[in-house]
Amino acid sequence: MENTNENKASQMGDNLSKNKPISGTQKSDFDETRILISQLTRLFEEELKDIHWAEEALVKAMPKLIKNARTPDLRDAISNHLTETENQVRRIEQVFEILGKNVSSKKCEAMEGLIKEADEIMRTCDEGIMRDEGIIAAAQKVEHYEISTYGTLHQIAETLGLVKAVKLIQSTLDEEKAADRKLTEIAIRIANKQNIHAN
Numbered sequence: 001m002e003n004t005n006e007n008k009a010s011q012m013g014d015n016l017s018k019n020k021p022i023s024g025t026q027k028s029d030f031d032e033t034r035i036l037i038s039q040l041t042r043l044f045e046e047e048l049k050d051i052h053w054a055e056e057a058l059v060k061a062m063p064k065l066i067k068n069a070r071t072p073d074l075r076d077a078i079s080n081h082l083t084e085t086e087n088q089v090r091r092i093e094q095v096f097e098i099l100g101k102n103v104s105s106k107k108c109e110a111m112e113g114l115i116k117e118a119d120e121i122m123r124t125c126d127e128g129i130m131r132d133e134g135i136i137a138a139a140q141k142v143e144h145y146e147i148s149t150y151g152t153l154h155q156i157a158e159t160l161g162l163v164k165a166v167k168l169i170q171s172t173l174d175e176e177k178a179a180d181r182k183l184t185e186i187a188i189r190i191a192n193k194q195n196i197h198a199n
């Protein structure tokens with residue numbers, strides 16, 4: 001496992017093996033660093049399991065959004081993002097590999113709730129502009145959840161010195177932010193096309 005903090009720890013180990021004197025303060029710093037690395041690694045793994053479950057749930061849920069959307073741009077945007085989402089699942093699995101761990105998932109209650117909300121919107125909104133705007137709202141909530149999770153994972157991976165994981169997570173984070181921007185653009189285009197202005 002690549003790890004800059006581990007390197008720091010191993011430098012301390014080198015001092016010990018070369019019989020260099022090590023103070024009590026250095027020793028406790030070393031123990032504290034090891035505990036923090038282990039705690040952050042555990043948190044990182046838990047967040048990975050959560051987002052793995054969430055992305056797999058989205059791969060199953062997105063076809064229904066595409067089927068319900070009537071604006072061609074919106075259907076295309078969600079279809080493209082479905083392909084990206086499938087790749088994002090693979091990237092998460094690559095990060096598990098980097099950690100030397102088996103791929104695993106943990107139910108993401110938040111994503112389950114957001115998907116239920118999307119279903120509710122599709123059920124209660126009239127087909128057409130209303131439902132399309134509702135789908136955009138539901139999809140943007142999903143994107144914002146993902147952006148916050150990948151942002152946290154990115155920061156922890158940087159702290160742990162997981163360089164390859166940082167790059168993988170950054171690629172996904174860029175796609176999620178682009179998807180969110182695209183949805184905003186489509187919402188504006190729909191409103192402009194329909195000339196929906198209250199005043």
Ligand SMILES: [Fe+2]
Pocket residue numbers: 081085142143146176179
């Ligand atoms: Fe996404």
